[in-house]
Amino acid sequence: MAKLSIRGVCKRFEGRGADVQALENIHLDVQNGEFLVLVGPSGCGKSTLLNLIAGLDRPSSGELLEDGRPITGPGRDRSVVFQDGALFPWLTAQGNIEFGLKQMGLPGRKRAERAAHYLSMVHLSPFADSLPHELSGGMRQRVAIARALALDPEVLLMDEPFSALDAQTREDLYGQLVELWEQTGKTIVFVTHNVREAVCLANRVVLFAARPGRIAAEFPIHLDRPRFPDDVDVARAAQEISHALRGDRVRARREEYDEKWDPEESGVLRPVACRLGSR
Amino acid sequence: MAFFVLLLAAWEVVSRLGVWDATLFPSPGQVALTLWRSLRDGSLLLATGVSLRRILVGYGISLLVGTVLGVLLARFRWLEETVGSLVMGLQTLPSICWLPLALLWFGLNDRAILFVVVMGALLSVTVAVQDGVKNVPPVYLRAAQTMGTRPLALYTQVLLPASLPAILTGAKLGWSFAWRSLMAGELLFVSMGLGHMLMMGRELADMSQVLAVMGVIVALGLFTDRIIFGVLEERVRERWGLATA
Numbered sequence: 001m002a003k004l005s006i007r008g009v010c011k012r013f014e015g016r017g018a019d020v021q022a023l024e025n026i027h028l029d030v031q032n033g034e035f036l037v038l039v040g041p042s043g044c045g046k047s048t049l050l051n052l053i054a055g056l057d058r059p060s061s062g063e064l065l066e067d068g069r070p071i072t073g074p075g076r077d078r079s080v081v082f083q084d085g086a087l088f089p090w091l092t093a094q095g096n097i098e099f100g101l102k103q104m105g106l107p108g109r110k111r112a113e114r115a116a117h118y119l120s121m122v123h124l125s126p127f128a129d130s131l132p133h134e135l136s137g138g139m140r141q142r143v144a145i146a147r148a149l150a151l152d153p154e155v156l157l158m159d160e161p162f163s164a165l166d167a168q169t170r171e172d173l174y175g176q177l178v179e180l181w182e183q184t185g186k187t188i189v190f191v192t193h194n195v196r197e198a199v200c201l202a203n204r205v206v207l208f209a210a211r212p213g214r215i216a217a218e219f220p221i222h223l224d225r226p227r228f229p230d231d232v233d234v235a236r237a238a239q240e241i242s243h244a245l246r247g248d249r250v251r252a253r254r255e256e257y258d259e260k261w262d263p264e265e266s267g268v269l270r271p272v273a274c275r276l277g278s279r
Numbered sequence: 280m281a282f283f284v285l286l287l288a289a290w291e292v293v294s295r296l297g298v299w300d301a302t303l304f305p306s307p308g309q310v311a312l313t314l315w316r317s318l319r320d321g322s323l324l325l326a327t328g329v330s331l332r333r334i335l336v337g338y339g340i341s342l343l344v345g346t347v348l349g350v351l352l353a354r355f356r357w358l359e360e361t362v363g364s365l366v367m368g369l370q371t372l373p374s375i376c377w378l379p380l381a382l383l384w385f386g387l388n389d390r391a392i393l394f395v396v397v398m399g400a401l402l403s404v405t406v407a408v409q410d411g412v413k414n415v416p417p418v419y420l421r422a423a424q425t426m427g428t429r430p431l432a433l434y435t436q437v438l439l440p441a442s443l444p445a446i447l448t449g450a451k452l453g454w455s456f457a458w459r460s461l462m463a464g465e466l467l468f469v470s471m472g473l474g475h476m477l478m479m480g481r482e483l484a485d486m487s488q489v490l491a492v493m494g495v496i497v498a499l500g501l502f503t504d505r506i507i508f509g510v511l512e513e514r515v516r517e518r519w520g521l522a523t524a
Contacts, residue, residue, distance in 0.1 A: 056421050076427040086422040089519050090440045099436070100426035133520025151426060 001068055002029035003187045004053060004155065009062035011048055011213075021212035022048045026062070028206065028215065030155075030189060035181055037190045037202035041245065045213025046191045050159050053189060054080050066155070076100060079148035081158045085140045087132040093143045094119060094128040100151045118146040121180065138169035145177070149184065158190040162197065167229075174200045175226055195238045195245065196229045207244055217244050305487040313487040314494065322476070327495065330461060330472040333389065337396030338457045342450060345401045349408025349449070350434065363409070366402050374399030374460040378467060392464045392472075399460030400453035407449020411442030444515050451508045458500060 011023040023045040030036050038046040051057040052064055055074040064071045066078070079100075087096045097115040106114070119125050122142035132140055141161055148156055162170045178201060181188055192198055198205045202221050209216035219241055223233050287307055294306035301309075317323035352363045377398045381391035415438055423437045439446070465474020473492055480488035515521075 054421075054425055056424065074421075074424040074427075076425070078425065080422065080425040082418055082422060084418070086416075086418040088419060088422075088437070088441070090443065099423075102436075103423075103427045103429070103432060131518065131520060147426075 002065075003032040003034070003067065004028075004030040004189070005065045005068075006049070006053070007063050007065070009049070009052065009059045009064060011045065011052065011057070012060045023052075023059075024212035024214050026213075026215060030187060032187055033185050035178075035188045035190070035201060035203045037192060037198040037205050038208060039192055039195055039198040039205055039241065039245075040208030040213075040216070041210050042193060043213075044208035044210040046208045047159055048213065050080075050157050050189060050191050053155070054078055054157050056080075076104070076151040077154045079151050079153040079156055081141070081144045081148050081156070081161045083160045083163060085132070085144035085161075087140055087144055087147070089132050092129050092131055093124060093135065096132070096143055097147045097150050100147060104151070114150055115146075118150040119143075121149070121183075122146045122176065136169075137165050138173060141165065141173065142176070145180070149180065149186070153186065155187045155189065158188065160192055161190075163192065163194070170197070171229060174229075177201065178225060195241050196234060198241070199223070199234045199237045200227045200229055205241060207241060217241075302484060303486055305490065309487045310490045310494070313485075314491040317476075317488070317491065323492075323495065326471060326473050326476040326492075327499070329470075330465065330474070331499075333392055333472065334396060334457055334461050337393045337461070338400055338454060340393075341397050341400035341404050341453055341457060344397075345404025345449070345453065346408050346439075346446065348401075349405045349410075349446075350412050350438065352405065352409045353412035354438075359409075366405055369398075370402040370406065374456065375463040375467070378464055382468070387468070387470075389470070392461065392468065392470060395464045396457050396460050400457035403456050404449045404453040407452060408442065408446050411445025411449065412438055414445065415441040444512075444519055444521060447508070447512055447515055451504070451512070454503060454508070455500075458503075462496065 006026050006028040009023055009026040010021070013020045013022055026049060038049065040046050048057070052059050053071065055071050055078065071078075087093075088099065091099060094112070094115050097118055098111045101111045101114055116125065116128065119128055122145055124139060124142055124146070127135060127139065132143070135143065144161065162173055165173070174197070180186075190198075190201060199221055205219040205221060206215055207217045207219065208214065219237070221237060223231075223237065227234050290307050294301065294304055298304070305313075314323070348362075348366075352359045352366070374395055377395050378391070381394040385391040385394060419437055419441050420433065423433055428437065461472075462474045462477075464470075465472040466478050473496055477489060477492045477496075480486070480492060
């Protein structure tokens, strides 16, 4: 049985003028231990789908199952790492990791031990007593990952967790995240708009299209690990996905611009990554 | 600092020139002497004690009720639309306007004064807490929910600490309103306390007592504002990473 199965899920948001069809008829299965990355242009509903899996929002129709049981609300079997980490500013790194454990009713000593363990997993032990604002962006995201993992969830949901970081930090974190995934064997659903990031991390990339949000294509990624954003194979796979993405972007943009807008002239149709030689 | 020394010197010079009568324009030395005397005979300490006790009780009630009310108003729309608009309306009423009502309800006693103090501070604390809670980034609540936080813990462990900086601002505002209300109440209504002592000075035409008591009121205000709230705010800003410097 699939770890997560999403069956015919639709999500509409009621807007001021017109309703927005954020997701239309999504069917998707996520296998146990899979590293699935959802990628797509902004407004394609990939984060909406993640929120539905997290149980933070309800679908307008269709159902979401975890191990065959319907998802009815948020739960610590599905931890979330948010875009900006969402660490509590009044708690130290250690305190943030202990927060969820405290909600579980774990006694103080156990809590501290477990938090320290996960802090060392993300190599931040010396910063246990630092407050979030004293840490760099990358360190904060590592604390957020440790906080999510400390609850020992079945599924780790990540909503563009690295998008606010610089390229070097991001690259370091890819390696660390994949290492954590290999160590713990968690099922990960990761949302990003960065195609190379998707290829670096995923077993399988699911490409979303916008207006209405739907699945446009799936790409299994069988490249060897570790992978780096500059690897030729990564670039090639990313290019294939980008190409599929581009066709949809032209269509999506047409709805946002007036009729005088020319996709050729605007550069949307020009290749994003430089073409590789015939290797 | 030099400015204040200069001001004091100017005051001394003017009083020595005898432009105004000494009973209406006492010298700084006379005021200091009166201050010293009323300290020694205990009358000043007694009055200060009475006023402080009143404000601590009244302010404590305002803080407690205002925080609970503010959180509820921020979380429940129907409450905000009903009680919230009432709070907004009543807030425009200067708290001393509650005194006649309080006197009729409670009679000439401490409870009437307490009522005025509470009405002065409660509403501003409520509004500040309501604002603070409404401005808590929703992502904190979502994060807490995904970590299995129960509804009550969501309030005590997320909403309240997250809005603490705003609550503190409200608490400070509330304090100054409470203090003003108390002084106004004590002036109008014979009842010991610093405000009463100020009025006594007027009745005895003792200008140096009036000035001495005014000085004490200013000193107490400065102490709570700068020392107590100043230090608290500094700590919270530092901890929450809001410090600008």
